Amino acid sequence: MPTTCRKRFSATSAVNAISFKVAHQCPQCGGPIVLDEETRFFACDFCRVKSCICQKGFPRYMFARSEQAMTHPDAPDDGDLLFLPYWRFKGISYTCTAQGVTHRFLDISALALAGTFPNLPVSLGFRTQALALKQVTPRTRGRFIRPVDITTILDQAQNRLSRKKGLVGPGFSENIGETLSLIFAPYYHKNGILVDAVLNRPTRAAAGIDIALDDLPDCRPEKQTLFVAGICPSCGWDLEGSNDSLVLICSNCSTLWKPRDRHLKKIHFSCVGPGHDTDVMVPFWKITADIPGLPLASMADLVRLANLPGTVPADLENRIPFFWAPAFKIRPRIFLRLSARLTLEQPAPGVDQLIRKNIHVPVTLPADEAVQSIRITLAHLVRPRAEYLSDLTDLKISPRRAELVFLPFEDHTHDYVHPGIQAGINKQMLALSSNL
Ligand SMILES: [Zn+2]
Ligand SMILES: [Zn+2]
Numbered sequence: 001m002p003t004t005c006r007k008r009f010s011a012t013s014a015v016n017a018i019s020f021k022v023a024h025q026c027p028q029c030g031g032p033i034v035l036d037e038e039t040r041f042f043a044c045d046f047c048r049v050k051s052c053i054c055q056k057g058f059p060r061y062m063f064a065r066s067e068q069a070m071t072h073p074d075a076p077d078d079g080d081l082l083f084l085p086y087w088r089f090k091g092i093s094y095t096c097t098a099q100g101v102t103h104r105f106l107d108i109s110a111l112a113l114a115g116t117f118p119n120l121p122v123s124l125g126f127r128t129q130a131l132a133l134k135q136v137t138p139r140t141r142g143r144f145i146r147p148v149d150i151t152t153i154l155d156q157a158q159n160r161l162s163r164k165k166g167l168v169g170p171g172f173s174e175n176i177g178e179t180l181s182l183i184f185a186p187y188y189h190k191n192g193i194l195v196d197a198v199l200n201r202p203t204r205a206a207a208g209i210d211i212a213l214d215d216l217p218d219c220r221p222e223k224q225t226l227f228v229a230g231i232c233p234s235c236g237w238d239l240e241g242s243n244d245s246l247v248l249i250c251s252n253c254s255t256l257w258k259p260r261d262r263h264l265k266k267i268h269f270s271c272v273g274p275g276h277d278t279d280v281m282v283p284f285w286k287i288t289a290d291i292p293g294l295p296l297a298s299m300a301d302l303v304r305l306a307n308l309p310g311t312v313p314a315d316l317e318n319r320i321p322f323f324w325a326p327a328f329k330i331r332p333r334i335f336l337r338l339s340a341r342l343t344l345e346q347p348a349p350g351v352d353q354l355i356r357k358n359i360h361v362p363v364t365l366p367a368d369e370a371v372q373s374i375r376i377t378l379a380h381l382v383r384p385r386a387e388y389l390s391d392l393t394d395l396k397i398s399p400r401r402a403e404l405v406f407l408p409f410e411d412h413t414h415d416y417v418h419p420g421i422q423a424g425i426n427k428q429m430l431a432l433s434s435n436l
Pocket of ligand 1: 026027028029030031044045046047048049
């Protein structure tokens with residue numbers, strides 16, 4: 001099963017032309033490996049041993065100088081390099097206004113300095129695709145400038161986009177499914193001019209920038225990526241998954257594992273038994289949450305908020321609502337449709353904890369991002385939306401539990417279809433979504 005799963009869903013990284021490359025060393029044999037930034041699970045090209053990446057928080061990378069750049073007559077010693085911070089963000093930004101929920105793709109690499117520095121490169125531009133990134137380690141020498149908070153950069157990007165699209169009025173935005181990393185680019189001073197240390201080319205930064213940069217606070221950004229062997233801690237079987245899987249499967253003992261702090265942690269899951277061998281098992285987060293800002297104590301409350309036609313069945317008054325969201329990255333329209341359909345339908349058939357031979361779609365969206373999506377799902381469902389907009393804008397969502405549930409989808413010609421909720425996932429979209 002998962003072998004097929006890997007074949008079907010991992011080749012998609014090639015279609016993503018804007019994925020960064022990151023240079024690592026195999027934790028088993030020390031061999032040099034270059035991975036896509038989204039990679040979480042891989043087999044080493046040299047020793048074939050599988051490893052999982054444990055990343056606490058966001059990764060911190062840097063551009064390293066080539067041999068040629070380092071031997072340039074003007075090139076300084078490593079210790080004299082000045083690293084400027086850039087936030088790298090890739091994800092989908094949902095915006096909710098009284099008119100509805102819209103979305104756009106954000107892919108930015110923005111200079112993360114507090115203050116204005118005319119003519120400094122404001123983004124990493126083409127370099128990010130041409131050069132592999134490296135981890136910043138405790139041994140990396142040089143001065144690293146502390147970045148401003150990512151929210152400052154995202155707010156600026158949001159404002160620019162809103163102005164461009166002419167979006168005004170009340171509402172809120174939520175960013176889902178993001179890649180977030182901090183990337184440092186090396187520079188040095190030469191005769192009062194700031195020089196790009198990768199290209200050994202002077203920047204157009206204003207004279208005196210060396211003094212202005214001297215005033216900014218430093219940081220030491222090393223936080224090394226840890227690896228853990230891709231072997232089931234329970235039975236020793238090889239774990240399986242796609243290269244961007246956040247959760248790995250042991251098909252031998254029917255367990256699911258998530259890398260955390262140099263270990264693999266067993267995670268609870270449920271499966272709804274498939275009707276056919278060809279059914280595809282699709283993962284969803286089923287979340288219970290406290291949402292004090294809206295009347296949402298029962299399913300009946302949710303149906304009333306959605307203003308669905310007909311009378312509300314009495315048994316819904318006693319059923320607590322679960323919020324469902326895909327546990328995989330998928331195009332925004334499908335993500336919203338699946339979340340809304342499942343949250344309204346609340347599928348509650350019998351479940352077990354068996355991993356079968358069916359294809360399992362990899363889990364690529366973490367639970368905390370699924371929790372973030374609840375506000376967007378609610379904004380998509382409530383009617384009339386304008387009436388609830390200010391409540392939704394101020395909404396505080398406190399998750400109580402997020403459970404991973406695999407639902408069987410039938411394999412139709414162009415789509416995987418869940419017959420109970422009458423919702424499908426276009427196969428091509430699923431294949432393309434691996435690196436959203
Ligand atoms: Zn190796
Ligand atoms: Zn096992």
